[in-house]
Amino acid sequence: MKLTYASSRKREFIVDxxxxxxxxxxxxxxxxxxxxxxxxxxFLALKGMISVGDIVVFQSYFNSISGNVQSIVNxxxxxxxxxxxxxxxxxxxxxxxxxxxxxxxxxxxxxxxISFENVCYRYPNADKDTIKNFNLEVNPGECIAFVGAxxxxxxxxxNMIIGFLQPTSxxxxxxxxxxxxxxxxxxxxxxxxVPQNSILFKGTIRENIxxxxxxxWEKDFQDVIEKANINEFLGLLxxxxxTVVGEHGDKLSGGQKQRISIARALIRDPRILILDEATSxxxxxxxxxxxxxxxxxxxxxxxxxxAHRLSTIRDADKIVVMNEGEIVEVGTYxxxxxxxxxxxxxxxxxxxxxxxx
Ligand SMILES: Nc1ncnc2c1ncn2[C@@H]1O[C@H](COP(=O)(O)OP(=O)(O)O)[C@@H](O)[C@H]1O
Ligand SMILES: [Mg+2]
Numbered sequence: 001m002k003l004t005y006a007s008s009r010k011r012e013f014i015v016d017x018x019x020x021x022x023x024x025x026x027x028x029x030x031x032x033x034x035x036x037x038x039x040x041x042x043f044l045a046l047k048g049m050i051s052v053g054d055i056v057v058f059q060s061y062f063n064s065i066s067g068n069v070q071s072i073v074n075x076x077x078x079x080x081x082x083x084x085x086x087x088x089x090x091x092x093x094x095x096x097x098x099x100x101x102x103x104x105x106x107x108x109x110x111x112x113x114i115s116f117e118n119v120c121y122r123y124p125n126a127d128k129d130t131i132k133n134f135n136l137e138v139n140p141g142e143c144i145a146f147v148g149a150x151x152x153x154x155x156x157x158x159n160m161i162i163g164f165l166q167p168t169s170x171x172x173x174x175x176x177x178x179x180x181x182x183x184x185x186x187x188x189x190x191x192x193x194v195p196q197n198s199i200l201f202k203g204t205i206r207e208n209i210x211x212x213x214x215x216x217w218e219k220d221f222q223d224v225i226e227k228a229n230i231n232e233f234l235g236l237l238x239x240x241x242x243t244v245v246g247e248h249g250d251k252l253s254g255g256q257k258q259r260i261s262i263a264r265a266l267i268r269d270p271r272i273l274i275l276d277e278a279t280s281x282x283x284x285x286x287x288x289x290x291x292x293x294x295x296x297x298x299x300x301x302x303x304x305x306x307a308h309r310l311s312t313i314r315d316a317d318k319i320v321v322m323n324e325g326e327i328v329e330v331g332t333y334x335x336x337x338x339x340x341x342x343x344x345x346x347x348x349x350x351x352x353x354x355x356x357x
Contacts, residue, residue: 008088015084019077026073030066037062104183110190110271111175112140112302114161119170121156121325129168130156131325140271143298143315145307147346148322154306156325158274161304163187192270194297196278196306198261200252204242205230209263216267227296228263229289230256254278255286262293273298275305277312287311319343 041055050058115138121131131153138144146154159165160172163184172179174187200208209224210216225231225241233256237243245251252260258278265273275294291311298305307313314333321329321336321343328342336343 011084011088015077015081018080022077023074026070030070034059034062034066099184101183101185105177105181105186106183107175107186107190110187112138112190112271113175114138114272114302115171115173115176116160116167117171117173119160119167119172121160121165122168129325131160131167134170134325134327136320136327136330138302138304138318140302141300142317143303143305145305145313145316145319146322147307147313147319147343149346151324152322153325154322155276157322158276158304158306161272161274162191162193190271191274192265192268192272193274194258194261194265194276196276198257200245200247200257200260202244202247204239204244205234205237205260206241208245208260209267213267221267224263224266227293228259228266229293229296230259230263232289233259253286255283255290258290259293262290262297266297271301273301273303275303277306277308321346 038055038059041050041058044050045052045055114136116134116136119131119134120129121134122129134157136144146157148154156165160167160179163179163182166172166179174182179187201211203211206221210221225234230241234240237251243251275297287309291309294305294312295315297303305312305316307316307319313319316333318330319333319336320327321341323342329336329339331339331343337347
């Protein structure tokens with residue numbers, strides 16, 4: 001069963017058209033009936049069989065009955081729409097996975113060592129490689145920061161780590177196993193992603209953090225709230241952790257949303273963490289709070305950060321400087337600054353937020 005946009009649009013069109021026909025038909029029938037009744041009553045009155053007062057009563061009874069009948073009849077299109085929605089949702093839920101994970105290694109635990117060996121990646125239909133000869137060894141628990149101009153391939157690398165993209169050539173290994181041999185759902189069980197723009201759905205902050213999880217211990221939850229530095233702003237909200245936030249989290253600032261996103265990752269206790277730092281400038285106080293949350297998040301996990309903040313980069317075990325899909329420099333902050341190469345130039349160009357200077 002394959003759900004295509006065209007087929008779903010066509011079916012929606014049919015539902016809308018049926019609803020419209022149905023509504024107008026029901027309306028016409030009721031108006032015609034009401035007219036006929038009036039004519040019939042007038043005829044009876046002319047014959048002297050009923051009084052004019054009776055016509056008015058008769059007509060108002062008719063209107064109230066036909067109104068009720070019409071509202072019962074109008075349930076049908078709503079029902080049809082509801083059934084159609086159930087069908088669309090079940091098509092998605094029951095559709096086959098796009099990834100074939102049969103006969104793959106089921107990971108029961110991930111230690112978090114990652115290696116790229118001569119990895120190249122070319123997007124379908126592209127005429128050159130986006131990632132060229134990428135080599136990187138990461139030990140469990142290390143924090144790797146990626147820096148580089150926009151378009152240098154940072155997101156492509158992150159998508160490979162998540163297993164969305166697989167190398168066109170070369171090998172990407174997780175705990176020594178080539179990614180092609182691993183069952184991706186079992187691997188992703190151990191990954192959390194904190195995206196650049198945190199998406200909140202309509203619900204309480206607690207629901208936004210724990211969605212999809214069963215049996216979250218209150219002690220663990222409180223611990224996460226503390227570590228993600230969410231306690232700091234809960235007092236300002238009308239219902240604390242049970243305050244309902246909107247789909248776009250309108251009541252919250254960018255820094256607060258990001259901390260909720262960090263809590264979401266923390267409570268899942270991942271072995272591998274992908275963090276795309278928001279580029280939008282946070283004020284210094286928010287930055288401080290978010291940074292504190294990030295520090296507790298990355299502790300004891302293999303972490304990959306697309307970094308824009310100086311503080312994050314400073315604490316990284318390795319900084320990978322990328323340019324046009326290639327690694328141009330790798331080292332710690334101090335090493336790279338001393339080298340006065342690409343990283344130094346990037347920092348000078350303010351591609352990296354240098355609020356300390
Ligand atoms: N889906 C795609 N199809 C083709 N080219 C892409 C696609 N996504 C990204 N690219 C190209 O790959 C290069 C690297 O992009 P990306 O990894 O997003 O860089 P960064 O995250 O460092 O800004 C860019 O030149 C971009 O245009
Ligand atoms: Mg990107």
